[in-house]
Amino acid sequence: MTSSTFTFAFTSAALRSLRLDEERLHRWKLAQRVGPSCRPGPSALCPRVWGSPHRRMEPLACHDFLVQNALFAGDLEMVRQHFTESAAVNLVIEAKGDELRWTSRKLGLWSLTYEQELTTPLHITAGRGYADCLRFLLLRGAAVDFAPSGKTALHEACAAAHTSCVRLLLSFGADPQAVSEDGFQPLHLCKSPGSLECARLLLQSSASVNVATEDEEDSPLHVAARHGLPEHVGLLLRYGAAVDAENEEGQTPLHAACSQPHEPEDIERYFEVCQQLVEHGARVDVPDRDLQRPLHLACKVANARVVELLLGHGASVNIMNYSGNTAMHNVLQVAAYKLLHQPERMVRALLNHGAVRVWPGSLTKVLRYCHAAPRVIEALINSYDRVRVPDEWAKAVPPETLQKHQGFYQSLFTLGQQPRSLQHLARYALRTHLEGRVLLAAPRLGLPPALLRFLLLDFEDVLY
Structure with a gap:
């Protein structure tokens, strides 16, 4: 049985109450995100809805599938036809999101469906890299920092690593430090190899290099390190990123890099990240809230190159974490599942740096x-x-x-x-x-x- 078929029965009274609550919540979210000026019409681009130049700048709900198809396809000619000088440009479009939520579709039943997200023509074109369409909309006067879904078009462009769109948005005055509903700034969303130039443009536009996310308190350096992006790490460090900044869990960027599971082909990338951090003075023995050191975490994800690096820079080989495990314990716990990561190299390195040997009585269990x-x-x-x-x-x-x-x-x-x-x-x-x-x-x-x-x-x- 898939998640989309899960259903629960409710009484008719309870169902009516839940439906009313759902409708009130939807109307409240819409009002909060697009403001009181939102007026859905029979056709999203109907000229009679907004007859003045000022009126066309106000956000309106769009239900016209032809308009939506033109935007999602990046069809510049169709976009030009729909968004004339007299047409509204700050439309709000309800699109299917990635998250599932419970909704009532049948009498007495609730089911899991994809949550609907609010987006705009600017968000759609920026998030899909349609730079020509994006430029056209911006020249038509689209609000560059409009965020009906809780994030701006700049957030979308950075998350999708569309450099040309990021450059356009910034040139039209997009806020490089806009905070999304989830507490992320655009720089936090530069977490793919192709987003390096996006990050560079943001930093050149005075984005804060040490700003923390609102919930996890991750800095951009935490994000880049966790995703194994050595070029991003180098860029952020050159702009003055704090190498030992701690997040909500007490983890530094070095913790973040050492704790992220990765495939054997990514070992070198994470090693380069850790090498840069250590060379810039990152402390190799700082504990997080669970007394985990970078060495504990590197052994758990089985990156032999990083383990050898940390040991070579003085990481304590026999110190225990909150659970009483040493680095050797962590290696032996994952060795059978990380054969391609060469766990034997880590065991040898730990022993050569003075790791306490396994108690002989436990060798049967190890075997x-x-x-x-x-x-x-x-x-x-x-x-x-x-x-x-x-x-x-x-x-x-x-x-x-x-x-x-x-x-x-x-x-x-x-x-x-x-x-x-x-x-x-x-x-x-x-x-x-x-x-x-x-x-x-x-x-x-x-x-x-x-x-x-x-x-x-x-x-x-x-x-x-």
Whole structure:
């Protein structure tokens, strides 16, 4: 059963009351958004409704589908025919929105339908990138900051990344700091790769670089970081964005970048964002309201590049969040679902920076959940001089995984019958002696490259 078929029965009296409330609310919203001058007519562009030049500037409701089709199609010739010099230009059009809401359609029943949004010719053309139509409407005197739906045409153009439309609107006096009904300024809506020039135009027009959204208190830098936009981040930082601004959750832009789940192909983008933030002085160990550090979050989304960056800039490797989890806990919890993100690199990096090892009694549980990532198991096992291999280990690995990684798991289970190699024991002794300073001291030891990689837990896909 889909959401559109959900229905609930009401008594007839309750239904009449709800319908009246719905109609009152609709009339009140319309009056608030377009003002008392809105007068729906039999035809949206009927000349008799507004006979004076002043009257054509007042907002009117449009029900003419020919007008709407011309606007939505970006048909400049038809737009010119409908919007003559004597025609009203600030029309209000009711269009289907993206949100679902409960409405009464049948006697005693309510159903989910798409909420109707109020829009204007200016919003439609700006949001769809019809720059020629937009220019024509602006020259006809369309109100550039008219916002019947709670957002201006500039909001629409920025959200859709239509640079030419943003430039036009600003040149006609659009407010670059207009606040939408949801508490967003146009700069907050520049959150796609193609919106870089839109953001630049807004900043050049004196948009505030550090303005916060009303609910989440996100700055534009939070938004750009969360969406993995390195060029936007660089632009905002050049305009003086506060690198450690905190939102309502106590998160900085670095938190925002580290917490956003992303696909393997986006790892580099988020790394570049974090790299810029760190190079501009972002604090790598600042906690949010839940005591989450950027390292906790980067491990949870499994971005090995960012984890290595944060550790290299002094992130605390063993500090716990509010739930009692360290960064290592977060990696192991997602390793099986993030195989393409190379979770083994994060485990190795954490161990090389002195992460507390998993309690040996918990290795069975780790094996049960991380068996699909054998290199994670390899790094963990190699952090001990010896491990006990109980019978439960063989049962914790499914047959298909055993077959896929046969060589590795045979070597793992063999550890129960023979001691570790002398080379491994020497590695363990040296790592124990250095106590988390392996990465600092190892390059100074003058070891051959292969031996140095061995000391730093390089992967061999077999245990000795």
